[in-house]
Amino acid sequence: MCVRLYDVIIIGGGVVGSAIARELARYRLSIAVMEKNPDIVCETSGRNSGVVHGGFAYDPGTLKAKLCVEGNQGMDALAKELGFRFLRCGKVLVGRTQEEYESLQRTMAQGAVNGATGLSLIGRDELRRICPEAVGEFAMYSSTSGVLDPFGYTVAIAENAAANGVRYHLCHQVTGLSRRDGLWHVQTTKGAYAARYVVNAAGLGCGVISDMLGITGYRVIGSKGDYIILDKHTGPLLPMPIYPVPSNTYMGIHVTNTTDGNVIVGPNAEMTEDFAYYGVPQRNIDYLAESASQIWPHIHKQDYIRNYSGILPKWVDENGVIQDFKIEMKPEIAPNAVNLVGIESPGLTAAVPIGRMVARMLRECEAFEENEAFNPVRRPIVRFAELTDEERADLIARNPDYGEIVCRCEQVTRAEILQAIHNPLGVQTVSGVKLRTRAMMGRCQGGYCQMRIAQMMEEELGLPPQALISSREGAYLFEGEMRKGGGCA
Amino acid sequence: MRTIRHDAVIIGGGPAGLAAAAELDRLGVHDVLVIEREKQPGGILRQCIHEGFGLARYGEALSGPEYAQRLIDELTSRGMKVMTDTTVLSLSQDRALTVVSREGIARIEAGAVILAMGCRERTRGALAIPGERPAGVYTAGVAQAYMNLYNRMIGRRAVILGSGDIGMIMARRLTLEGAQVEGVYEIMDTPSGLPRNISQCLDDYGIPLNLSHTITEIHGGARVTGVTVSAVDAQLKPVPGTQRYIPCDTVILSVGLIPENELSLEAGIALDPRTRGALVDEHLQTGCPGVFAAGNVLHVHDLADDASLEAEAAARSAAAYLRGELPCCGVSVVCGAGVRYALPQRVSGGQDVPLALRVSRAMGPCSIVLRQAGREIGRKRVIRALPAEMIHVTLKADQIGGCEEIEVSAE
Incomplete structure (x- = not known):
């Protein structure tokens, strides 16, 4: 039987797997990413707060601390290179009691050891000045913290990897790994592949894949957090994320501004063994609002536009204590494999440094030839909503599809939606279009535009109506046509 | 950027917008532009294929598309057109609009504006x-x-x-x-x-x-x-x-339906938190002079007839505004016990005004009572009052004395 052979197969196409793929694409290698979902931001990479962390919250000497600081420092250049939205807006951790003040002093000191810059303890007046609506007597201000668009960021890294030759296999869940004749044989739900090297970047699936590699014994638990998204009316009231004083293990429920002007509230943290359940219970919605209202008093039900949840894969020891990122090679058990376990927060911030670290580890096994054709620059979809009227006029003159507004809430045009439908990764889901354009993400949640987008997808991709899915396999939108060949839209 | 001027600009080509356009033409305001973002005019009527529309306006039960077609035919017979496939991006206090279509971006200056954007779903x-x-x-x-x-x-x-x-x-x-x-x-x-x-x-x-x-x-x-x-x-x-x-x-x-007032908010037009539509006077004029609101963007109606009739009233006001004949309104109308909202929120006292209101809870036989400074100035008995059914009461000009606020309650 003939199987497709690659130099490297990366299991998991989230932000970490894609960052690894992009770093490896700097060398002359054939690289594939196996992604079990129909898109790359279906799990942890797309379900989080979108905060770029300063690196002060982690124990000194850990990979979390080191890679987070490195990721934070490189974010401006990366955002420019890849064209995703990033705001270095800073953030505050607000407190009221003496105990909290002392805790923030310890966090400051830890941050200094970690190399996190831009940290200061500020009083009430300064807090009022930089973040007027925050409630607290004092705060720790981290000027280097920020927020990014987690969808745009992950997609940008992946698309740049793909543009540099990385092959994305979507809907390919890895079901088995075996080593024969000096190669890794990778069984997936869509066929068999082989590779000289494999990388486990499976996120929530890291424990399962680690076991398949033969590196057993890791205990990975999920920490599920729920969120509420608020209307853009609330955006001007929140210039930067507001956090409570963190405990040892958990950042606390915070309010976060997004790069698009919304506010998100959350997350709580519940341990879970079910890595596929993203339901949000009523009690958590109420708890999030109540808890976060203590640090920011503008959470009102009339501004809710959506809720969501995400799960972080946490590697814990036998006592349940959360461990550092594990990024390892175990040649005696699993030669030519890099195993990543427990890549949770700050994985979003640290993704590219993680990618560089994995590339370095593989280069220690073998001297890869430089890929001179590697182009680190990616052009994003030009967004009508962000342009001046003059720029808009120019763009429409060149491409009239930019003159047709499809999503009214977020002002997304037909041109942008067409580019997202024909995205470089070949993602064919409705939410794929949503995450790439913001269409259907506004206050009407697609009430106006989803019909037209569904119709465009059917036409552009030649899909029958029953083949259209929202985000997961089985998430069909339609039973089919009601009447053969009918319709008047 | 092109700049175009029109006497009246109507934002939205649904039942309210189309009815307002025809009424303006009837009143001698011929330079009217209706802007519709969809490919065809008609608004939400286009998808309402059930019948029951038009009992008040046409005296027969029409389907939504039939009802829309009557309005469109009327515009056509008057030689009027709807600018379709065009989205309004912004509206300013001085009634300048920015619009976009496949032809490009244009600026439109309007003598008067009628907001008829309809509503969205919760x-x-x-x-x-x-x-x-x-x-x-x-x-x-x-x-x-x-x-x-x-x-x-x-x-x-x-x-x-x-x-x-x-x-x-x-x-x-x-x-x-x-x-x-x-x-x-x-x-x-x-x-x-x-x-x-x-x-x-x-x-x-x-x-x-x-x-x-x-x-x-x-x-x-x-x-x-x-x-x-x-x-x-x-x-x-x-x-x-x-x-x-x-x-x-x-x-x-x-x-539930929510009036679609994003453009109004950006223009700085004050909304009533009860209706989530603009605060208007008896001429359906918003807080921004020369900008009127009608139909579901003002408050959610039960019937397309009510929306289109209200839009005709707004058109009459817009025509009067263009002639410089719109009196100002200094008397506030406020909600008392049992009333969820009442429109308009301001009246002049110079003419009889139809009030539209909804009760906050279901009631059996009751009265809608209008009072000014404690004095009863109007009463309408109803056999039942449901939040789902809009109630209309006439506020008589000759009963209004002074500029104290008028309270509407359900008793």
Whole structure:
């Protein structure tokens, strides 16, 4: 039987797997990413707060601390290179009691050891000045913290990897790994592949894949957090994320501004063994609002536009204590494999440094030839909503599809939606279009535009109506046509 | 950028916008521009293929598209056109609009503006319905568009949350297309839609209406697999122990309409938190001079006739404004006991004014009472008052004395 052979197969196409793929694409290698979902931001990479962390919250000497600081420092250049939205807006951790003040002093000191810059303890007046609506007597201000668009960021890294030759296999869940004749044989739900090297970047699936590699014994638990998204009316009231004083293990429920002007509230943290359940219970919605209202008093039900949840894969020891990122090679058990376990927060911030670290580890096994054709620059979809009227006029003159507004809430045009439908990764889901354009993400949640987008997808991709899915396999939108060949839209 | 000037610009080509345009022309204002973002005028009427429209205006029961066509035909016969495929990006206090279409960006200066943008549906996210987020949860209007305009069958077994009119109409529609509708669940103890729809869309098809019930969880990782419904108490909180699981593949939400006032807000036009539409005087003029509002963008109507008749009133005011003949309105109208909202919020006292209002809860035989400074200046007896049914009362000019506020209450 003939199987497709690659130099490297990366299991998991989230932000970490894609960052690894992009770093490896700097060398002359054939690289594939196996992604079990129909898109790359279906799990942890797309379900989080979108905060770029300063690196002060982690124990000194850990990979979390080191890679987070490195990721934070490189974010401006990366955002420019890849064209995703990033705001270095800073953030505050607000407190009221003496105990909290002392805790923030310890966090400051830890941050200094970690190399996190831009940290200061500020009083009430300064807090009022930089973040007027925050409630607290004092705060720790981290000027280097920020927020990014987690969808745009992950997609940008992946698309740049793909543009540099990385092959994305979507809907390919890895079901088995075996080593024969000096190669890794990778069984997936869509066929068999082989590779000289494999990388486990499976996120929530890291424990399962680690076991398949033969590196057993890791205990990975999920920490599920729920969120509420608020209307853009609330955006001007929140210039930067507001956090409570963190405990040892958990950042606390915070309010976060997004790069698009919304506010998100959350997350709580519940341990879970079910890595596929993203339901949000009523009690958590109420708890999030109540808890976060203590640090920011503008959470009102009339501004809710959506809720969501995400799960972080946490590697814990036998006592349940959360461990550092594990990024390892175990040649005696699993030669030519890099195993990543427990890549949770700050994985979003640290993704590219993680990618560089994995590339370095593989280069220690073998001297890869430089890929001179590697182009680190990616052009994003030009967004009508962000342009001046003059720029808009120019763009429409060149491409009239930019003159047709499809999503009214977020002002997304037909041109942008067409580019997202024909995205470089070949993602064919409705939410794929949503995450790439913001269409259907506004206050009407697609009430106006989803019909037209569904119709465009059917036409552009030649899909029958029953083949259209929202985000997961089985998430069909339609039973089919009601009447053969009918319709008047 | 091109700059164009028109005497009157109407934003929205639904029943309100089209009716306003024809009325302006009738009154001698011929330089009228109607801007519509869709490919065809007609607005939401286009997807309302059920009949029952036009009883007041035309004296017959028309379907939505037929009703829209009457309005369009009238404009055509007057030589008027609707600018379709064009979206208004911004509106300013001095009535300058920025619009975009495939032809480019243009600036339009208007002598008067009539806001007729209609409304949008309240969504699942706005209600924060707990549970997973599978495919198969549709607002009633989206379901209606998919079925009636796009020829898409959206599901086989549906549960309907909310007893809004479109939800009940979709319950019937789904049943006629062979789907099983498990029931309508309404959190309040009274239906939010019209009695005629309960009778014609639910009772006639054996679809149960469950009052004081709501969906407390949506199930399904990919597509909807079911919902949990619970009874609620007087505070609308789910009653423990009443949960019931209903297998279904589709959830239809008919839980309220919200006037679409994003443009108005950006223009700095003050809204009434009760209606979520603009604050208007008896001329339906907003706080911004020369900008009028009518139809569902002002407050959500029960009938397209009411929306289009209101828009004609706004058109008459706009014509008077263009002639410089609009008196100012100094008397406030406020809501008293039992009244959810009353429109307009300001009157001049110079002419009789039709007030539109909704009660905040269902009442049997009662009176709508108008008082100024404690003195009764009007009363209308009704045999019943439902939040779902708009009530009209005339405020008589000769009864108004002075500029103290007028209070409207239901007793």
